[in-house]
Amino acid sequence: MEAVLVSGIAYDKDQARVTLRDLPDVPGVAAAVFGPLSEKGVLVDMIVQNTSLDGHTDITFTITRKDLPQTLEIMTEVARKTGASEVMHDVSVAKVSAIGVGMRNHSGVAARAFAALTQEGINILMISTSEIKITILIQEKYVELAVRILHDTFGLDWDIG
Amino acid sequence: MEAVLVSGIAYDKDQARVTLRDLPDVPGVAAAVFGPLSEKGVLVDMIVQNTSLDGHTDITFTITRKDLPQTLEIMTEVARKTGASEVMHDVSVAKVSAIGVGMRNHSGVAARAFAALTQEGINILMISTSEIKITILIQEKYVELAVRILHDTFGLDWDIG
Numbered sequence: 566m567e568a569v570l571v572s573g574i575a576y577d578k579d580q581a582r583v584t585l586r587d588l589p590d591v592p593g594v595a596a597a598v599f600g601p602l603s604e605k606g607v608l609v610d611m612i613v614q615n616t617s618l619d620g621h622t623d624i625t626f627t628i629t630r631k632d633l634p635q636t637l638e639i640m641t642e643v644a645r646k647t648g649a650s651e652v653m654h655d656v657s658v659a660k661v662s663a664i665g666v667g668m669r670n671h672s673g674v675a676a677r678a679f680a681a682l683t684q685e686g687i688n689i690l691m692i693s694t695s696e697i698k699i700t701i702l703i704q705e706k707y708v709e710l711a712v713r714i715l716h717d718t719f720g721l722d723w724d725i726g
Numbered sequence: 727m728e729a730v731l732v733s734g735i736a737y738d739k740d741q742a743r744v745t746l747r748d749l750p751d752v753p754g755v756a757a758a759v760f761g762p763l764s765e766k767g768v769l770v771d772m773i774v775q776n777t778s779l780d781g782h783t784d785i786t787f788t789i790t791r792k793d794l795p796q797t798l799e800i801m802t803e804v805a806r807k808t809g810a811s812e813v814m815h816d817v818s819v820a821k822v823s824a825i826g827v828g829m830r831n832h833s834g835v836a837a838r839a840f841a842a843l844t845q846e847g848i849n850i851l852m853i854s855t856s857e858i859k860i861t862i863l864i865q866e867k868y869v870e871l872a873v874r875i876l877h878d879t880f881g882l883d884w885d886i887g
């Protein structure tokens with residue numbers, strides 16, 4: 566099936582990543598993290614939580630950079646209440662996404678996107694997917710290169726205008 | 727802004743979760759995980775990788791249950807090649823998603839969805855989001871309850887036909 570797998574590449578440089586480490590994996594913790602952010606009107610973009618280990622797991626989310634100072638203040642309190650071991654953040658990150666309606670049936674898209682970034686020595690910091698999109702967090706300094714490489718990999722015209 | 731935040735709730739019970747623990751956080755590892763799956767035609771649904779710690783991180787992905795035996799065979803070899811400490815899996819999981827085009831501007835949707843699941847004692851096993859969707863992995867036995875609760879929370883009619 567030669568159908569077009571990826572129809573576009575998107576990116577967003579205005580990203581700051583915030584990670585809460587070693588949260589207890591019990592009901593109520595995720596709500597305790599995002600409730601206060603929503604009350605204060607902080608726009609959350611990516612949210613990633615992976616499988617827990619020994620009853621603990623990390624939650625990471627991304628926000629716009631202007632919201633970082635307020636978010637870190639809120640998270641200091643949240644970490645105290647939930648028992649997270651630390652709050653980490655990183656502003657030198659950017660989000661790159663490969664978008665394609667037929668993607669669900671082609672796990673090859675992920676493999677090709679990851680292999681393309683690898684060939685340029687671009688480390689994948691975080692991954693999140695939906696049925697039609699693969700979103701990767703990388704270091705901001707690589708975003709133009711990553712966008713160009715992914716356009717080439719999937720045969721798309723590009724203009725980083 | 728009272729616009730409709732969530733327009734639909736989706737779910738999928740045919741999910742098996744596979745986690746590779748303690749992968750080295752260096753370029754090439756994600757491609758080494760998904761390359762062999764794509765070569766063997768295994769359909770990968772969710773992919774989640776969170777922030778690394780001390781140079782290592784976990785990668786989790788979901789597949790359909792029929793693909794689990796073959797996937798575990800492939801992952802045993804991948805774990806050996808990449809240096810992952812173990813391969814874990816769980817077939818008693820299900821995916822639930824809240825979908826809404828306006829969601830990007832309302833981190834409150836995540837907080838409300840998580841709080842609603844919490845009130846029913848449903849533990850959130852994994853989280854992945856896109857601009858218009860929040861996807862949560864839960865234990866399969868709670869999927870009907872979760873779908874009903876989320877419909878109620880966002881004021882949607884529902885019919886688990």
Ligand SMILES: C[C@@H](O)[C@H](N)C(=O)O
Nearest residue numbers: 591592593594595850
């Ligand atoms: C870690 C967090 O997601 C927890 N499992 C919860 O349900 O809130």
Ligand SMILES: C[C@@H](O)[C@H](N)C(=O)O
Nearest residue numbers: 689752753754755756
């Ligand atoms: C862990 C894995 O994603 C690694 N960072 C890579 O780029 O392949």
